[in-house]
Amino acid sequence: MTPYKLIVKRSHSGRGLFAAQDIPKGVRIIEYIGRPVSPEEQRRDSGKYLFWASETEMIDGNIKENTARFINHSCRPNCVAGGPDGRVYIESRRRIKAGEELTYDYGIEYFLRHIQPHGCRCVKCVEIA
Numbered sequence: 001m002t003p004y005k006l007i008v009k010r011s012h013s014g015r016g017l018f019a020a021q022d023i024p025k026g027v028r029i030i031e032y033i034g035r036p037v038s039p040e041e042q043r044r045d046s047g048k049y050l051f052w053a054s055e056t057e058m059i060d061g062n063i064k065e066n067t068a069r070f071i072n073h074s075c076r077p078n079c080v081a082g083g084p085d086g087r088v089y090i091e092s093r094r095r096i097k098a099g100e101e102l103t104y105d106y107g108i109e110y111f112l113r114h115i116q117p118h119g120c121r122c123v124k125c126v127e128i129a
Contacts, residue, residue, distance in 0.1 A: 004029055006102070008070045013121040016101045017070040023096040032068040032081065032088040034059030048114060054085040073115060074103030076124040 005020035006029070023029060032051055037058040041047075049062035049069050061069045068090055071079065078096050081104050083089040090104060103122065106115070119125075 011101050013072050015070050016072050018101050019096045021098050023092050025095045028089045028091050030068045030090050033066045034061035051088050053088050071102045073106040074122040077104045079104040
């Protein structure tokens with residue numbers, strides 16, 4: 001359970017996860033959880049909620065219990081994903097103000113496959129357009 005109050009609501013790019021209180025810089029906010037993915041599913045690599053939890057373990061975060069799945073991509077993120085092997089945590093890169101949407105960079109592979117073909121809708125890219 002996260003020590004920070006978070007809420008899912010509408011964002012500029014669908015549903016997003018927002019801070020309901022100020023979150024300090026450099027803290028673990030929420031764990032990205034999911035079911036283990038089989039080697040066959042890893043080879044297909046077709047889901048949008050897949051996350052490498054270690055060099056050999058992948059999880060599928062498209063489960064009801066995974067509130068972190070609502071965190072959207074940003075080219076100018078306020079969070080980063082990481083953790084010890086086998087776990088994925090979302091941590092704050094800077095202070096996040098109450099009401100602000102949580103975002104992290106999904107990485108180049110995901111970006112090229114799922115985001116770029118439709119155009120990036122993160123705040124940074126929308127401001128440029």
